[in-house]
Amino acid sequence: MLKVGIIVGSTRPGRVGEQVAKWVYEQAKGRTDAAFELVDIEEFHLPLLDEPVPPSLGQYSKEHTKAWAAKIAPLDAFVFVTPEYNHSTSGALKNAIDFIYKEWNNKAAGFVSYGSNGGSRAVESLRLIMAELQVADVRAQLLLYLTSDFESYRTFQPKPQHEQSLKNVLDQVIAWGNALKPLRG
Numbered sequence: 689m690l691k692v693g694i695i696v697g698s699t700r701p702g703r704v705g706e707q708v709a710k711w712v713y714e715q716a717k718g719r720t721d722a723a724f725e726l727v728d729i730e731e732f733h734l735p736l737l738d739e740p741v742p743p744s745l746g747q748y749s750k751e752h753t754k755a756w757a758a759k760i761a762p763l764d765a766f767v768f769v770t771p772e773y774n775h776s777t778s779g780a781l782k783n784a785i786d787f788i789y790k791e792w793n794n795k796a797a798g799f800v801s802y803g804s805n806g807g808s809r810a811v812e813s814l815r816l817i818m819a820e821l822q823v824a825d826v827r828a829q830l831l832l833y834l835t836s837d838f839e840s841y842r843t844f845q846p847k848p849q850h851e852q853s854l855k856n857v858l859d860q861v862i863a864w865g866n867a868l869k870p871l872r873g
């Protein structure tokens with residue numbers, strides 16, 4: 689069965705991304721076409737990229753990098769839950785992505801973003817990064833607005849129509865994740 693990681697893309701104190709990711713997981717876990725798991729980058733305590741060799745060579749020397757690679761490698765696809773900070777994704781998520789390389793290759797990714805403009809610019813940034821990592825990102829995405837999807841900007845209260853948007857993201861991620869299986873061997 690396809691394994692999909694729902695990646696919490698923020699480590700900021702008081703972050704709302706964890707609430708969003710847990711909602712995504714609760715919506716997804718009832719599906720029978722894939723297995724889902726939450727992956728919280730905060731749990732890996734990754735410093736700023738400190739590997740002496742480029743990740744594309746796969747010569748990881750730090751235990752935190754090896755643990756991160758071991759978490760990502762068996763996954764077939766991803767849903768990145770990302771905030772938008774300064775017209776891009778979080779530095780913590782970008783850093784976590786940059787630590788490894790082959791563990792991302794030939795997999796699928798979808799995006800759930802949040803911010804003042806729904807996080808759309810964070811997704812634009814992530815799409816460029818995914819292309820370099822040989823990750824097929826899907827067209828469907830879910831944008832969440834701090835002004836209308838969060839009470840007082842802090843408590844996630846998704847609108848009912850977001851369930852269908854998320855379903856579209858998951859449908860595409862699963863379809864592409866399955867289509868890319870032959871490339872992953």
